[in-house]
Amino acid sequence: MASNFEIFAALHVPGNPIILYNIWDVGSALAAIKAGAKALATGSHPVADANGWPDGQQVPIDFALANATRIINAVEVPLTVDFEGAYSTDPELGAANVARLAVTGVVGCNFEDQVIGGEGLHPLNVQVERIKAIRQAVGDQFFINARTDLFLKTQTYDDALIDQVVERGKAFADAGASGFFVPRLADTAQIERVVREVPLPLNVIAFPGAPDKQIWTDAGVARISHGPFPHRALMAKFEEMAREAIS
């Protein structure tokens, strides 16, 4: 029987993407499974919001790991965790943190290149070292979904930006990443170029107002996640229900 690592990796098919409806706790995980989810992904922002912390590694690592463990204990399907910047800028310490995460039984994680709590992105050579260290620590099968935050740091989504995205994607692939995540990448031609030039399954995020999933599917996307939006929508609905109940 295929392991959850294999099942999860095999779900990343360019042109037939795995859809991940991001969750934050056991209850939301169970709701996604009842809805037919084949795999689960947490979002760091919803985990933070649900528990009263700001995003950006303000969720204590012990809470993040315990939350992952609770979800793993409740479900059978593969779970990947949004692990932000692995709670350390130091490659070895970050890798040790991802190794702790792997022990919970998750099949993978998101790992981002922005300087959390600082400005901009980690230089490419530094980010490559961080990914290599993680790969070394977690073995071959763990799905490292290497994220670039280039699109989140600018409003100008031009060819020069895509040049940088492609450069990072290729370097992350060489460093041992399993997937490439470019939140806010949305343009079909830009997606097609990244798919063509970066030898990793491409993950984009579905945001309110984003193009239809079929367009991205046709462009070769392999994974579509939903980031903070499911939790935000749920909380807006909950607020509305509460208002109705108390008025």
Place this chain on the structure above:
Amino acid sequence: MSKFEDFAKLHIAGDPLVLFNAWDAGSAAAVAKSGAKAIATGSASVAMANGFGDGEEVPIEFAIGNAERIVRAVELPVTVDFEGGYATDSSDLTANGRRLAGTGAIGCNFEDQVVGTDRLYDIADQTARIGALRAGVGSDFFINARTDLFLKAKSEAHDSTLADQAIARGKAYAAAGANGYFIPGLTDLNLVEAIVQAVGVPVNAMHLPGGPSRADWAGARIARVSHGPFPYMAMQAWLEAEARAALA
């Protein structure tokens, strides 16, 4: 005025405080944004959201940590569904009450079922337990003493004999220092009103989907209406439908 005093004053017979139960800091913040005057957790909701069974299967460390996170996330008074206080022994109850009050919560529900059984503590035991809890939480803390009589009996058996038992318990709990009395499961408004008239502390009813309206509860002189696990269950159903649409 302290948060406890604010909260106590919101209990008005005939103009009930409505508590739309939350389970984590995010849901508490959403309820606060909706204009609520206070926040209440539901133990079943907290359990379901985190993969535990109800009935004190949520580890007390998690329950306390969750209470702390909720208190930090909102300005409003927070009352916690503390089940049976996670203890049978009175010194443990006092210690657990002290921990709960240390989170900044200003009240709790405290039930009379022997958690994990079909039984209730007898009145003498439960009044002693309320006293032990009070010793831990201090005076500025709203103990909402719950009787599980109506949850343990089928609704056909919710008659005046059972209501008399509930009155006996409610009076004893009030005399032992409870600030409020919670009678979940009872929807017979005549019996509700009889209990309200007799016990001498604000009475809390649990809203049930399809059950009495807020106006009905107000007419029966209820001072507090809470929603138990139903908000969480409704949100889970909504989330599942959203997820299904997104995954399709």
